[in-house]
Amino acid sequence: MLDLTYEPPKPKVIQGAKHDWELVIGLEVHAQVASKAKLFSGASTQFGAEPNSNVAFVDAAMPGMLPVINEFCVEQAVRTGLGLKASINLRSAFDRKNYFYPDLPQGYQISQLYHPIVGEGEVLVDMAPGIARLVRIERIHIEQDAGKSIHDMDPNMSFVDLNRTGVALMEIVSRPDIRGPEEAAAYVVKLRQIMRYLGTCDGNMQNGNLRADVNVSVCRPGDYERYQETQDFSHLGTRCEIKNMNSMRFIQAAIEYEARRQIALIEDGKEVVQETRLYDPDKGETRSMRSKEEAHDYRYFPCPDLLPLEIEQAWVDDIAASLPELPDEKRARFVLDYGMTEYDASVLTADVESAMFFENVARGRDGKTAANWVINELFGRLKKDDLGISESPVSAAQLGAILDLLGRDEISGKIAKDLFEIVWTEGGDPAQIVEDRGMKQVTDTGAIEAAVDEVIAANPGQVEKAKANPKLAGWFVGQVMKATGGKANPKAVNDLVAAKLGL
Amino acid sequence: MSDLTKLTIAGARDALRKGDTTATELTQACLDAIEGAGALNAFVHKTPEIALERAKAADARIKAGDAPAMCGIPVGIKDLFCTRGVDSQAASRILQGFKPEYESTVSQKLVDAGSIMLGKLNMDEFAMGSSNETSVYGNAVNPWKSGDTDLTPGGSSGGSAAAVAADLCLAATGTDTGGSIRQPAAFTGIVGLKPTYGRCSRWGIVAFASSLDQAGPMTKTVRDAAIMMQAMAGHDPKDSTSADLAVPDFEAMLTGDIRGKTIGIPREYRMDGMPAEIESLWAEGRKMLEDAGAKIVDISLPHTKYALPAYYVIAPAEASSNLARYDGVRYGHRAKLAQGDGITDMYEKTRAEGFGPEVQRRVMVGTYVLSAGFYDAYYNRARKVRALIKKDFDDAFASGVDAILTPATPSAAFPLGQTHDDPVQMYLNDVFTVTVNLAGLPGISVPTGLDSQGLPLGLQLIGRPWEEGDLLNTAHVLESAAGFVAKPGKWW
Numbered sequence: 004m005l006d007l008t009y010e011p012p013k014p015k016v017i018q019g020a021k022h023d024w025e026l027v028i029g030l031e032v033h034a035q036v037a038s039k040a041k042l043f044s045g046a047s048t049q050f051g052a053e054p055n056s057n058v059a060f061v062d063a064a065m066p067g068m069l070p071v072i073n074e075f076c077v078e079q080a081v082r083t084g085l086g087l088k089a090s091i092n093l094r095s096a097f098d099r100k101n102y103f104y105p106d107l108p109q110g111y112q113i114s115q116l117y118h119p120i121v122g123e124g125e126v127l128v129d130m131a132p133g134i135a136r137l138v139r140i141e142r143i144h145i146e147q148d149a150g151k152s153i154h155d156m157d158p159n160m161s162f163v164d165l166n167r168t169g170v171a172l173m174e175i176v177s178r179p180d181i182r183g184p185e186e187a188a189a190y191v192v193k194l195r196q197i198m199r200y201l202g203t204c205d206g207n208m209q210n211g212n213l214r215a216d217v218n219v220s221v222c223r224p225g226d227y228e229r230y231q232e233t234q235d236f237s238h239l240g241t242r243c244e245i246k247n248m249n250s251m252r253f254i255q256a257a258i259e260y261e262a263r264r265q266i267a268l269i270e271d272g273k274e275v276v277q278e279t280r281l282y283d284p285d286k287g288e289t290r291s292m293r294s295k296e297e298a299h300d301y302r303y304f305p306c307p308d309l310l311p312l313e314i315e316q317a318w319v320d321d322i323a324a325s326l327p328e329l330p331d332e333k334r335a336r337f338v339l340d341y342g343m344t345e346y347d348a349s350v351l352t353a354d355v356e357s358a359m360f361f362e363n364v365a366r367g368r369d370g371k372t373a374a375n376w377v378i379n380e381l382f383g384r385l386k387k388d389d390l391g392i393s394e395s396p397v398s399a400a401q402l403g404a405i406l407d408l409l410g411r412d413e414i415s416g417k418i419a420k421d422l423f424e425i426v427w428t429e430g431g432d433p434a435q436i437v438e439d440r441g442m443k444q445v446t447d448t449g450a451i452e453a454a455v456d457e458v459i460a461a462n463p464g465q466v467e468k469a470k471a472n473p474k475l476a477g478w479f480v481g482q483v484m485k486a487t488g489g490k491a492n493p494k495a496v497n498d499l500v501a502a503k504l505g506l
Numbered sequence: 507m508s509d510l511t512k513l514t515i516a517g518a519r520d521a522l523r524k525g526d527t528t529a530t531e532l533t534q535a536c537l538d539a540i541e542g543a544g545a546l547n548a549f550v551h552k553t554p555e556i557a558l559e560r561a562k563a564a565d566a567r568i569k570a571g572d573a574p575a576m577c578g579i580p581v582g583i584k585d586l587f588c589t590r591g592v593d594s595q596a597a598s599r600i601l602q603g604f605k606p607e608y609e610s611t612v613s614q615k616l617v618d619a620g621s622i623m624l625g626k627l628n629m630d631e632f633a634m635g636s637s638n639e640t641s642v643y644g645n646a647v648n649p650w651k652s653g654d655t656d657l658t659p660g661g662s663s664g665g666s667a668a669a670v671a672a673d674l675c676l677a678a679t680g681t682d683t684g685g686s687i688r689q690p691a692a693f694t695g696i697v698g699l700k701p702t703y704g705r706c707s708r709w710g711i712v713a714f715a716s717s718l719d720q721a722g723p724m725t726k727t728v729r730d731a732a733i734m735m736q737a738m739a740g741h742d743p744k745d746s747t748s749a750d751l752a753v754p755d756f757e758a759m760l761t762g763d764i765r766g767k768t769i770g771i772p773r774e775y776r777m778d779g780m781p782a783e784i785e786s787l788w789a790e791g792r793k794m795l796e797d798a799g800a801k802i803v804d805i806s807l808p809h810t811k812y813a814l815p816a817y818y819v820i821a822p823a824e825a826s827s828n829l830a831r832y833d834g835v836r837y838g839h840r841a842k843l844a845q846g847d848g849i850t851d852m853y854e855k856t857r858a859e860g861f862g863p864e865v866q867r868r869v870m871v872g873t874y875v876l877s878a879g880f881y882d883a884y885y886n887r888a889r890k891v892r893a894l895i896k897k898d899f900d901d902a903f904a905s906g907v908d909a910i911l912t913p914a915t916p917s918a919a920f921p922l923g924q925t926h927d928d929p930v931q932m933y934l935n936d937v938f939t940v941t942v943n944l945a946g947l948p949g950i951s952v953p954t955g956l957d958s959q960g961l962p963l964g965l966q967l968i969g970r971p972w973e974e975g976d977l978l979n980t981a982h983v984l985e986s987a988a989g990f991v992a993k994p995g996k997w998w
Contacts, residue, residue, distance in 0.1 A: 064831040067588045067710040110830020302876035307716035
């Protein structure tokens with residue numbers, strides 16, 4: 004019933020100098036777990052704190068300090084897994100990924116290589132109404148974030164800020180199911196949307212709370228289908244990994260550039276080298292960070308400081324029972340319940356606050372009108388002032404009251420928009436404002452008739468023209484509305500103008 | 507009382523409670539003994555002010571009449587334990603000057619119980635060694651001598667063993683990753699207990715190999731080990747691997763009655779080339795337990811011979827990762843850098859200067875066995891061996907064995923300098939003890955005799971997991987039967 008039928012989008016095709024090429028893309032998304040405390044210490048995760056102020060002894064890797072798992076972070080990972088329709092592993096384990104860097108005080112990152120907490124899941128990535136890509140999730144594991152190295156504050160020294168060290172991340176690994184730059188960005192948008200619904204990641208990309216590593220390869224048309232049939236990666240091209248991107252725009256630009264770079268290499272008779280690359284947004288290109296040969300040997304092994312993480316099915320069931328309605332379901336329900344278009348439903352469900360705002364407006368009112376007002380008037384106005392829905396000066400109750408006045412014909416559509424603006428800037432009870440400022444629609448036919456007579460009497464020439472061309476009646480309606488300050492009931496004016504002109 | 511420092515914990519406790527002496531007197535006597543024992547090089551950071559202050563507080567507590575057993579007992583703390591405001595450098599140059607702002611859980615528990623820290627004890631660097639010779643402070647010396655030859659006190663808890671054996675303190679903490687409590691205890695004629703993995707919190711103890719490290723008491727008697735264990739043990743939410751189990755009254759479990767208990771003698775511990783003295787000591791121990799009413803059975807622990815190689819893969823692997831944090835960035839030693847040196851130079855120079863050769867060797871071995879291409883051949887295989895060794899013990903216990911009797915060491919204390927050029931010779935010291943760490947079991951070394959040169963020898967008892975009380979009771983019987991009372995002649 005709520006099952007939306009969809010078709011997969013066409014893969015992006017890039018024309019090389021010799022052939023057509025397709026892209027194959029997989030993403031590793033690092034999402035910071037929405038948690039007040041770090042993954043293995045009680046230190047705060049607050050963004051923007053004084054450097055090195057949110058650091059516990061264990062974060063600074065003081066001798067003898069030990070990690071203790073933050074159960075809330077585990078819950079958030081499970082919640083995310085359930086939101087991505089993934090299997091939850093009741094037994095998972097932590098491994099150490101060893102490498103040296105000053106912003107990694109322990110000399111290793113605690114992660115989950117061998118036994119991640121979340122197994123296979125899926126995400127439906129909407130591209131257009133009726134068009135969506137089902138992207139398979141391979142796994143989600145939890146791990147520690149590193150700190151921040153600052154190289155540009157001093158000519159001779161580097162600085163290290165450990166505030167981020169040990170903050171919990173979820174690494175969400177997709178299968179190579181994404182077939183173009185737009186799809187890749189849409190996938191991240193969808194993941195972000197789902198996690199924000201779930202409350203497991205705030206999705207703030209600017210603060211680095213959501214970053215993506217993108218694996219890109221190119222292949223000839225048909226190769227991908229062969230891979231799908233066999234799951235044999237040899238049908239696909241050599242991939243490069245572009246690290247650590249924190250904007251949808253960069254993700255798309257980097258993929259586009261990287262695909263063209265690889266195509267040019269292959270068509271030139273050269274080989275794509277498997278390597279890690281960085282995207283330079285200033286130059287709009289990717290450049291090599293380290294090749295496969297230079298790749299770190301991370302010497303993963305089970306972290307002996309932590310017991311395997313065992314969780315109970317009943318606990319998982321409790322979390323599952325507490326999941327909110329997710330975007331796909333909510334959108335389908337909006338289409339069904341409110342009779343709106345899928346597009347409008349998408350707009351209204353883009354984030355949970357908007358959806359909630361809309362439903363508060365629509366409750367007990369006409370859904371379509373509510374949708375129009377929220378999308379066109381409210382969202383338009385918010386955008387103009389660069390405000391989020393939670394900062395809206397007009398509450399759902401106020402907007403609802405405006406729609407009630409409109410529904411009862413007490414104000415016209417135009418007045419309603421004026422009223423909206425008044426409420427936006429001044430606040431107040433819409434009904435009271437209408438009352439106080441005499442904005443009520445004039446439905447007294449006597450008063451309207453007088454106004455119509457006046458206009459007709461004053462414009463004999465127009466009357467003649469209108470008799471020849473009834474479409475000009477609209478001009479009279481406009482004049483009457485002007486004369487009544489927009490308060491006359493438009494339908495009554497229409498009827499009277501037509502009657503008086505004998506149309 | 508002139509021989510205050512010779513008191514056991516139990517004896518001192520009783521004397522303190524009776525008012526025969528005071529914690530302050532006792533502490534002062536130990537401090538004086540330490541001052542006179544520089545030649546042993548056991549105490550490497552002395553804390554007399556802290557000691558006398560705590561002694562005063564202990565006396566007040568004793569006077570008030572609610573003092574626990576450890577109250578007023580002067581002890582030494584192995585340098586591996588972080589102690590607030592006091593140098594804690596794991597006998598390594600790389601932690602030179604490091605004074606933690608926190609106190610390890612175990613040493614804090616001892617403070618809470620009223621015991622008195624006299625100072626920090628020598629050890630092998632990062633607890634890596636069996637002779638105390640890898641210490642940045644220079645080795646501690648065994649109070650026992652073979653003629654004129656200076657002997658090793660064993661390692662890594664060599665300073666702890668020497669201090670207790672020489673009556674510089676009533677007891678000391680040790681840590682045991684592959685035998686580091688039991689081997690030095692055997693070499694110095696004292697009792698050393700490594701409890702079940704998870705019995706003591708590892709929080710605040712500088713990590714060597716996290717899956718093997720355990721703290722434990724090093725004492726003059728089994729009863730003292732029971733009393734001190736009581737104070738050290740217990741669940742700690744700050745250590746995820748510490749067990750949430752109640753700590754029984756270990757001393758109350760020393761009934762001296764082991765009738766009906768089954769003691770296993772593992773045939774695989776009869777090594778080729780084992781000295782006859784060790785062989786006969788073992789046989790005597792078997793007889794003593796039998797005479798006390800225990801049933802003796804021969805058992806097999808078939809994977810024993812793989813234990814040492816497995817240990818010397820797993821322990822260095824974990825160590826290579828645990829020691830990565832010593833990079834000169836945040837604390838401890840940092841090398842002086844040359845113009846143009848980068849971050850890699852800083853790491854390399856700092857670690858080359860800060861770590862001694864044995865630590866460097868193990869970091870390199872550990873890095874190697876974890877590296878891509880060798881992981882399965884070494885680390886994973888060692889883990890499988892470890893599981894098999896644990897299963898050997900599980901099977902033995904399942905067949906009704908209550909404890910297992912083995913030699914503690916393959917020899918008596920050896921001369922200092924002997925294993926310098928041959929690390930493998932040094933590693934062989936751990937041959938009887940590493941299985942216990944790999945299996946996470948409790949093990950205790952009990953002095954039971956002297957060799958022909960008059961040097962102490964010990965036997966090891968291995969118990970069921972979490973049955974330290976039972977194990978201590980069996981050890982208590984063995985101790986009583988052996989009647990080991992010898993003391994090293996004072997030469998220092």
